Amino acid sequence: MSVRCARARARDRVEDYLEGTLPAADVRDFREHLASCDDCRDCVVSREPSLLFTRVGRDEVSAEDVARVLAGVRTGIALREAERKLGRSRSGGRRRIAAIASAAAVAAMTLLLPGTGRLPARSAATAVAPPVETAAPGFAPAARGSSRTFPADATIYDWNPGAGVEEPRVVWIVDRSLDI
């Protein structure tokens, strides 16, 4: 189709587009043409100025932004999972408050770090980790090689960085045996 034909078609379709009666396939053509033809866009915008904003493209969302959103979501889910589990437990109010407070502190720390991590698993069966005896490889140097046993009802949440990403790993342990 020649440029002139495309322009004529676009201008013929303005009213239908504005009325919302243009078929979906034609809407796509119409908008693609507007995106590439300044003259037609000016013509259309002079009829309907608000269509000036169809040129506003999607924001550039950087990989860093995506990682920040993901980290925030992980933290939020971990907190909600912790609240849910602690709410179920028979432990008293003091312990629950202390655990949630410590969770919040870790969450805040996680948000401050430019970290990506790993969600605590969604299902209850996997969310409550079995007793962990050793720090996993890649954990903070101080813990590497060390061995520690946590009580059977400890819940371990693990934010570990993706391969090759130079970010700290945060492990948060809710130990219900503590009566703070």
Place this chain on the structure above:
Amino acid sequence: MELVYSETRDRQEAAELPDRELALRARGGDSVAFEALVTRKTPAVVSVARRIVGDGEDARDVAQLVFLRVWEQLARYDEKFSFNTWLYRITTNLSIDFLRSTRSREKAHGATLHLVRLREEMTGAQTTHALESGELARLFEMVSSRLTGKQKAVFVLKEMEDCDTKEIARILSCGESTVRNHLFNARRILRRELARICPGLLERRRS
């Protein structure tokens, strides 16, 4: 030694799956599938939220809330419908809620302080061609502050996200005629605000 589990491999596989399949896997407790969904959909969610709440930082906050809500309500997702429609429904609802919040209103008032400077910049532009996408985005933030949350959501979904009227009606849980009314009113208000903020721009365009 046999490799029995590789999270990297799982992530690669998940990245190739369609949205609906990822959503179903996430609903079954697959956190790798859920993360793949978050990574894939964050740009779209942030973009829609940004247009409605008018601020990039706030939009990222809303995006986090959106995916938390998705996580919590995955059991309610009906796979007969497009995942995008469901996701946009949560995004627009939370963005509109955010817009209604006091904090957001305060920001909007603060933003009007920049109106005079923006008006000068826009009047200086000779044609719409001269307006870069970033300037247009800022202009939209200004003029759209007069729209209600629903009007803004409809305009953003229709004119910026290329959704059709039927899909917008599903997203906003309302009738198609309501969508058309919101769109009509949004255009009218935007027209009026554009004429008020940068009359020179539109006059040059008509000449």
